[in-house]
Amino acid sequence: MVDADQTFVIVGGGLAGAKAAETLRSEGFTGRVILIGDERDHPYERPPLSKGYLQGKEERDSVFVHEPAWYASNDIELHLGQTVTAIDRTAKTVQLGEGTAVRYDKLLLATGAEPRRLDIPGTHLAGVHHLRRLSHAERLKHVLASLGRDNGHLVIAGAGWIGLEVAAAARQYGAEVTIVEPEATPLHAVLGPELGQIFTELHSDHGVRFHFGARLTEISGQDGMVLAALTDDGEEHPAHDVLAAIGAAPRTALAEAAGLEMAPREHGGGIAVDIALRTSDPDIHAAGDVAAVQHPLFDTRLRVEHWANALNGGPAAARAMMGKDVVYDRVPYFFSDQYDLGLEYSGWAPPGSYDQVVLRGDAGKREFIAFWLKDGRVLAGMNVNVWDVTEQIQKLIRTGVRPGAERLGDPSVPLATLLEE
Template sequence: MVDADQTFVIVGGGLAGAKAAETLRAEGFTGRVILICDERDHPYERPPLSKGYLLGKDERDSVFVHEPSWYARNDIELHLGQTVDAIDRAARTVRFGDDGTLVHYDRLLLATGAEPRRLDIPGTDLAGVHHLRRLAHADRLKGVLQALGRDNGHLVIAGAGWIGLEVAAAAREYGAEVTVVEPEATPLYAVLGPEVGGLFAELHREHGVRFHFGARLTEIVGQDGMVLAARTDTGEEHPAHDVLAAIGAAPRVALAEAAGLELADRAHGGGIVVDERLRTSDPHVYAAGDVASFPLALFDTRLRVEHWANALNGGPAAARAMLDQDVTYDRVPYFFTDQYDLGMEYSGWAPPGSYDEVVIRGDVGKREFIAFWVREGRVLAGMNVNVWDVTEPIQRLIRSRTPVDTEALADPHVSLESLVA
């Protein structure tokens, strides 16, 4: 039983951690809530960092999950700029890394998130090499893109995933020259496959982005500490004033690993293994957000999802589980993007090799369509491009797990609702 004398500690001040703290109070928990964030900024949402805030369309304050005074008003003990360097599971304590302070917990939530993967090549110590994960990164990159646009400068991006493409779009809107280097044959290959990934290449080419597929960066060339060019394993050399490494993110599991918690293998995305209640191998420790690898019976697999919706929903689910409520975390993976005049929402999970065909409903040429990834008639995932208010029926189709008529699925005159068993 949970009582008012208990202390719940949350390590990680991102969206998952902040929403977990909010949920604990909303559900009536009156004990201590301690939220530890290794950044000096208050907890914030990450999508604007590569979208509205980076483009200068959203104010900096708009990214924060709560206004600063919210934490004191709700008796949340917020520790900014603090790290936890050890968990003692037997004593149920966490240790602050700066001064060694020990804090007892009755329940612990690890929402430590992920960190950008680094390029392991010469030249990454140059001043013009960037990552985008934190608000401080976005602050810096925003100024870089403005300067590149003003001076007709060149940005080379390693990686054609979501971050790479969103920054490419922002850079072009500022007027910078952009080259994207990607080892796969199309953008977003691991998520969308070649059939739909190619549409994003066309979109960006129309806006002046140059792609170099089937290649990796091997060296960043500089002089006097500044970037001059980026070289690839195919012998190309691209002029560059700045380079963005956008080659994915790795779950921050060092704290959990040192504490002896079970970790997922790389095939399942790594991360901390949790059950359907987001509980780790230690019944007093939970994990949520980018760092958690959770079972998803819908796809008969275990997933680690790095997107906004997983943090938004996972943090509250973990908080309720910590309060001994009946929780089953089985959300359909969901994410969205905005690039130029294209807005998109994606639901489901359909990596290359998992589907038989891609069914298109609508007009691809006008970029107003829905794509469905289908296996044996069963919808595994759906992506709506500039078509709105269809996420719910798409997710119902995915959850139904029953075959549908693919001709009807492709026909925009047949309602999606009518296809759900």
């Protein structure tokens, strides 16, 4: 039976919000749980949107966090297609777009992120796409299939994870693909220049064309349809469709209007939270893509836009809302699948933060582990087509051991042995 004396409100109907609601119930919270999402679909996971579902390998229903009936059976009051327009911290209410005020005792902001938009002429054309929501993936899936049938051209702005995964899906459908990227290699902001060439070769081997060192300046069209994509170095790429894959921005407007502390832009922006995912208001927590946590392991504030952060951050915030001791110090983790290459990345090592990259294995065969080091300490590790090593990689990061580059790069030395040093 629900105890109406306490009400916990969750704003955001994604993975973080859904897992927070699940944790509240599974760990004994008996008050009201209200989950508000601005999409009409039930909470779902985002990785399939650029992977299995987009490729046609997974059914639509597979993306949902819970069966629709789960929410009612667990006394979760689910409000779909509702936008929260304001937070009144004094009255402890959230205002819905329809005018209703909902009271809370504790509030979780899991509002996620939204795709960055191309600020160039031509983005109004029908063939310009973003990929963030299930509805985007449904539309793009049909577009890729059509391009494949008709030998059509897709131009992708951005060679990040989304851009590369969509490129792989598009090529599997048979579409022609050109990626325009301002850096000299793909994934520069995550992997640095040392590993980017591997992904250049991977996609080039599958027929993707890259145009590095350039940005889109205009999308030209006729009768509302895309005809070409123009770049700032004077090139013109034939296109029937264009995907903007230039990153995502945290959805902080609601929190900012409520006067909550924000993280600096150099730390990824987002809502500033402590190790228990509390905001500057002790009755408001934040989790998932929108939260910038003061990370005790890396001694800096981090905002992580990946599935594992939502999966683990939502439950951690729920426990903190219940008054439990929480230290959110998970090692950042994500995975990607592109053609026959699968990878897992653990840690945090943006360009400029490391002084050495060590490879273990055969990069030519795309079977290796890469380690990013600073003063001999492992900051991050990425296993490519090498499996069941994530736990050891994360332990190397967490313990701060300095095994030495030679032994770290030697496949004959078990990773477990390095942890003993």
